[in-house]
Structure formats: C-alpha cells, structure tokens
Amino acid sequence: MASSVYTIPNFSRFSVFTYSRFNLSESESDICVFIKEYKDRIKRQLLREEENDKTPFISFAEKKPSSANVAWLNENYKRFFQYTPNESVLKLHFLSDxxxxxxxxxxxxxNFIVxxxxxxxIQMRHGQxxxxxxxxxxxxxxxxxxxxIxxxxxxxxxxxxxxxxxxxxxxxxxxMNFSTEEVPKYCIRTDPGLESLNMQFYGAPGMSTHAQPFISQRSPALSMGVTADESKMVVGYGDTSIKIYDMETQEAEATFKVHKLRLxxxxxxxxxxxxxxxxxxxxxxQKPYMFATGAWDKTLRIWDVRCKVGCVMTFEGVDICSDSIDLNREQCIAGSWLPTEALGVWDLTARKRLNIIRVQNRRPDVDGEYIYACRYWRSNQFNRKGKYAxxxxxxxxxxxxxxLHNRYITCSYPAPGTVLAITSHEERIAFGGTAPVFNIVSFHDPKHEKYESPEDAEYDITKSVTLFRDDSDSICSKSEVDGTKSVMAAASNAASMTAPSMISRVSVGAAASQKLA
Structure with a gap:
C-alpha cells in the first residue's frame, strides 16, 4: 500500500492574519510608532527654530493663511512692514498650545470661569x-x-x-482667597497637585484636588447636563445615544438609542x-425632570426623565451643530448653522415654534449668521423673563x-475668529473660540435706566407759607391771605414749567442743604 503525503499550501504571502493601522509586524506596536512620529515632529520644530523661523508649538491641526492674505501682505510690504521691527505681523498664527x-x-x-x-x-480664570x-x-x-462643562x-x-x-x-x-471687588492686576497661580486630569490609584485614594473620572464610556461624550435637584446626570454621546445616570450609584438608569437600520x-x-x-x-x-437636546439629525427634542419611552416633543428643521440651545421658564431658544433665520424661539407649553428672529438692524456686509453658540443672558435683575439672548x-x-421682543441687536462685540462658547453672569459676558483670545465684556441696556426722583429731596412749597398765625394771635387780614395765595400760585406755575434736569438739580441741592443742617 503506497503511502500518501498531504502537503499544506503556503498562503502566507496572500493572507494577513493581523491588522494594524500602520501594517506593523507582531513584534512592533502602535506606541512605538507614536513615539517615533512625535520625535520626528520635535526635530522638525528644532530645525525651524535654528533657521529663525518663528512658529508656534506643533499642533494636531494647523491652518495656513489663505492665498488672498499672502498676496495682500506681499503687495503692501513696502507700505506697512518694510521699516518696522514687528516682523511677526507677516505670519498669521491661528492656534496656540x-x-x-x-x-x-x-x-x-x-467669581471665576471654568x-x-x-x-x-481645563482652566479656572478670574471672573472679572x-x-x-x-x-x-x-x-x-x-x-x-x-x-x-x-x-x-x-x-x-x-x-x-x-x-x-x-x-x-x-x-x-x-x-482660593480672591474676590471680584478687589481686582488684581496680575494673578497667575498654579498648584502642582492640579496638573493632571486623571490619576490611577493602586490603593485607597486620599483627599486630592484634581479631576477624577466620574462616568466612563467608550463613545465620546459630547454634551452633558445635571438636573435641577442633582439626582440625575444626562450625557449625550457621539454614537447617537443619551444616557441618564444616577448621581449616587453612577449607573445608567435609562438609555435612549435607536439603530439606523430600524429607522x-x-x-x-x-x-x-x-x-x-x-x-x-x-x-x-427649575424643573428637575425636563431637559432639551440637539443633534446632527436636524432635530430639537424635549425630554422628560419620567418618560422611559423617548422624547415628549420633537421640533424638526433645526440644524444644530454645536452647543447652541438654552432653556428659560417655558421657552427654548436654539441657534442653527444657517445663513439666515438661524435663531428660533419655541414655546414648550403650546408645543410649537413662537417665531423666527429676523434681526432688523444687522449690518449689510454680513454673509450669514451660522450660529455656533447661543445662550440666554443670565441676569436675575433684568432678564428673568428671557428677553435677551x-x-x-x-x-x-x-x-x-x-x-427677542423687538428683534433688534442691542449690542455687539467684535470677535477675533469663530465664536464657539458663550457664558454670562449679570453684566459680564465671556466668550471665546478658534482664536487664541479670551474675552470678557460688560453689557448694559440704556432702557434699564428709569428716572426716579428721590422722595426725601422733594421740596414742599406749602411748608414755607402759613395761612394762619398762632392761636394766641388774631386771624390774619384778607390782604395777607390774598398775598399768600398769589405767592403759592406763582410758585406752582414755576414748578410746573421747570425742566426735569432743573428738578433734579433742585432736589440734589435740597438734599445737600438737609445734610448740612
């Protein structure tokens, strides 16, 4: 009986059993490639510095100036920059470290801004x-x-x-001992114990003033909010899911997600x-059970924590591309990435859109709105009803x-670059974005000023004129009474013809005389 030999075909040249982003062998790892790339980037940076080419720290995304800007700089070099020591004006740096x-x-x-x-x-800055x-x-x-945040x-x-x-x-x-009343000129502080966002403990962690991982998932966490009673935390993820966590147990109580194939x-x-x-x-x-969300599916949805099926309201046609929604009482505002009619107001009680804010006094050279950040002005004194956005x-x-009532721009502040974040507290408004600039401005509407005359400073004309004498004396004669009446009439006519500015001056003078007395 002849013996048969079975040979296994060699498919090593055609089949790849392991997959890697860089097609590495089993002996290499991605970490080595990352370190090598980082090393090469540092070497390129050193070469640029040796050539006296001023560049910022190498970032993960770098945007170069457009050809139009470069052409304009070259044309106006002799006019503006030829004999000036400021050579860095020729280079436009869009990013910082x-x-x-x-x-x-x-x-x-x-007192501060995070x-x-x-x-x-994550930086904590002085609030003023x-x-x-x-x-x-x-x-x-x-x-x-x-x-x-x-x-x-x-x-x-x-x-x-x-x-x-x-x-x-x-x-x-x-x-930290600081206040917004005593404003420091230079106040830059740091703590070595705060130089980390996450730390790994191999035992019982002690008291530390740094950031600890509270909830961890695989999908990117793009948005977050805490309910009014702080019993629940709502997190929106990049995989289209919304999860409601319990603040004590840190476990997900409800998950709202639907697969695209089921839609x-x-x-x-x-x-x-x-x-x-x-x-x-x-x-x-104010309502611990209500929250609003916006997604890239061009919908604005209102949710109720008590409803385990899904959202309770849906508003379509809202092209939200960033954190540009806000709630106040029974209304919700949302900013869309649209050239026109980008700002809308919705009524949560009537479940419909109230109006689209078409601004009437915007300058004509604006190409479009394209809203990235939208917030109510947080002022307990002047904006409790949600009048300003x-x-x-x-x-x-x-x-x-x-x-929002008369659809007019009350005030505008120039921003260097695209605005991605806005926050406010009373008269202060802070904003920032793509430009390496942090801005804090103050806002005041002249309509809030009302004319209020001081009550104590009002001068009573009748006090200086007496129609009757003391009880021991006899009643004054008729001529004296007629004379006093004419004096009172002339004084009342003069008071009615005075301007408001004159009235304020008189009242201030009377108050000053009372203080001196």
Whole structure:
C-alpha cells in the first residue's frame, strides 16, 4: 500500500492574519510608532527654530493663511512692514498650545470661569479680569478635547466636564482667597497637585484636588447636563445615544438609542430618539425632570426623565451643530448653522415654534449668521423673563446681544475668529473660540435706566407759607391771605414749567442743604 503525503499550501504571502493601522509586524506596536512620529515632529520644530523661523508649538491641526492674505501682505510690504521691527505681523498664527475654546461656564457666584479647551486643558480664570488661577492638564497622549462643562447644583466647589475620550470628570475646585471687588492686576497661580486630569490609584485614594473620572464610556461624550435637584446626570454621546445616570450609584438608569437600520421601519412621526451625534444638551433650571437636546439629525427634542419611552416633543428643521440651545421658564431658544433665520424661539407649553428672529438692524456686509453658540443672558435683575439672548458664530464675526421682543441687536462685540462658547453672569459676558483670545465684556441696556426722583429731596412749597398765625394771635387780614395765595400760585406755575434736569438739580441741592443742617 503506497503511502500518501498531504502537503499544506503556503498562503502566507496572500493572507494577513493581523491588522494594524500602520501594517506593523507582531513584534512592533502602535506606541512605538507614536513615539517615533512625535520625535520626528520635535526635530522638525528644532530645525525651524535654528533657521529663525518663528512658529508656534506643533499642533494636531494647523491652518495656513489663505492665498488672498499672502498676496495682500506681499503687495503692501513696502507700505506697512518694510521699516518696522514687528516682523511677526507677516505670519498669521491661528492656534496656540492651548487649542480652541470649546466650552466655558461661570460659577454661580460669578467669581471665576471654568474654560475647556480642545487640547484637553481645563482652566479656572478670574471672573472679572480673566487671568488664570489654575490649570488642569490631561496626562494622556494624544489629549482629547473638552466639549461641555457644568456646575453642581448643590456644591459650588464641584463641576463636571465631558471629554472626547468618553469620560465625565468630576473637578473639585480648591479654596482660593480672591474676590471680584478687589481686582488684581496680575494673578497667575498654579498648584502642582492640579496638573493632571486623571490619576490611577493602586490603593485607597486620599483627599486630592484634581479631576477624577466620574462616568466612563467608550463613545465620546459630547454634551452633558445635571438636573435641577442633582439626582440625575444626562450625557449625550457621539454614537447617537443619551444616557441618564444616577448621581449616587453612577449607573445608567435609562438609555435612549435607536439603530439606523430600524429607522426605515419606524414612521417619521413616531421617531422619538436621535439618530445623529448629540452635540447639545441643556437641563431646566427649575424643573428637575425636563431637559432639551440637539443633534446632527436636524432635530430639537424635549425630554422628560419620567418618560422611559423617548422624547415628549420633537421640533424638526433645526440644524444644530454645536452647543447652541438654552432653556428659560417655558421657552427654548436654539441657534442653527444657517445663513439666515438661524435663531428660533419655541414655546414648550403650546408645543410649537413662537417665531423666527429676523434681526432688523444687522449690518449689510454680513454673509450669514451660522450660529455656533447661543445662550440666554443670565441676569436675575433684568432678564428673568428671557428677553435677551447672546449669540455667536462664524458668519457675523462678532457676539451679539439680541432683544427677542423687538428683534433688534442691542449690542455687539467684535470677535477675533469663530465664536464657539458663550457664558454670562449679570453684566459680564465671556466668550471665546478658534482664536487664541479670551474675552470678557460688560453689557448694559440704556432702557434699564428709569428716572426716579428721590422722595426725601422733594421740596414742599406749602411748608414755607402759613395761612394762619398762632392761636394766641388774631386771624390774619384778607390782604395777607390774598398775598399768600398769589405767592403759592406763582410758585406752582414755576414748578410746573421747570425742566426735569432743573428738578433734579433742585432736589440734589435740597438734599445737600438737609445734610448740612
């Protein structure tokens, strides 16, 4: 019997059993490639510095000036820059080592601002001057951007930040002795214990003033909010899901997500979940069960924590591309990335859109609105009813305070670059975006000034004239009475003909005389 030999064919040249982004062998890893790339970038940076070519720190995304700007600079070089020492004007740097400002929020008392950057940095700044008080740096590489920040409803020293790595961090704000009344000229502080966003403990963690991972998921956390009673935390992710967590157990109580393949079997009127990235979220300040979300599926949805099926209201045609929604009482505003009619107001009680804000006094050279950030002006004294809204984007090149009642721009502030984040507290408005500039401005509407005459300073004419004498004396004669009447009539006519400015001067003089007396 002849013996048969079976040979195994060699498919090693045609089949790849392992897959890698860089087609590496089994002995190599992606970490080595990352370190090698980073090393090469540092070498290129050193070569540029040796050639006296001033460039910023190598960023992950770099935008070069357009050809039109370069042509204009070359044409006007002899006119503006030939004999000037400021050579860096010829180079337009759009990024810094901090990255874009993606989000910011004022503290409840307005003493400081917490700012989140695209480079993974979180900075706490002074609420009035904007100087840096401390900085949190992420230890992971490459760093992931921070997309939303919100403060705790119960504790002013705790805030939460959602990151692109899918983690919601809990930040403990240290006790620092500073106030907004005594404004420091230079106030830059730092703490070595705050130089990390996440730390790994191999035992029982002690008391530390840094950011700890509060909730972790695989999908990027793009938006976040805390309910009014701080019993729930709502997080919107990049995989179109919305999860409601319990603040004590940190476990998901409800998850709202629908697969794209199932949408074709669900009628459009019955779709009660997002099928796009949830990029905007806002919890109601008074109602602990209500929150609003916006996604890339061009819908604005209102949710109820008690409803486990889905949203309770859906408004279509809202092209939200960033955190540009806000709630106040029974109304909701949303900014869309549209050239015109980008700002809308919705009534949550009537479940319909109230109006589209078509601004009447905007300058004619604006190409479009393209709103990225939209917020109500947070002022307990002048804007409790939601009369003013603050918007910013990439079309107007400025931040505008709009009166929603008469659809007029009350005030506008020029912005260097695209505006991505806006926050406000009383008369102060802070904003930032793609440009490496942090802005704090003050807003005051002259319509809030009302003429109020001091009550104590009013001068009573009848006190200086007496019609009757003392009881011991006899009654005055008729001529004296007629004379006093004529004096009173002349004084009353003079008081009615005086201007308001003259009245204010007289009242101030009377008050000064009373103080001297």
């Amino acid at each position: 901090l990255g874009f400002i993606n989000c910011m929020v004022y503290s409840p008392d307005g 700012v989140g950057h695209s480079s993974g940095l 001057t904007g100087v840096v008080l401390y900085t949190l740096r992420n230890i992971q590489f490459p760093p992931k951007p921070i997309y939303s 919100c403060f705790s409803r119960l504790d002013d020293k705790v805030c939460y930040a959602s990151c692109m790595d899918g983690t919601v961090y809990r930040i403990e704000i240290p006790n 074709q079997f669900i009628p459009k009127k019955l779709q009660r979940m997002h099928f796009g990235q949830v990029c905007a979220m806002r919890c109601h300040d 603050v918007i910013g984007g990439s079309g107007t090149n400025c931040v505008e305070v709009i009166n």
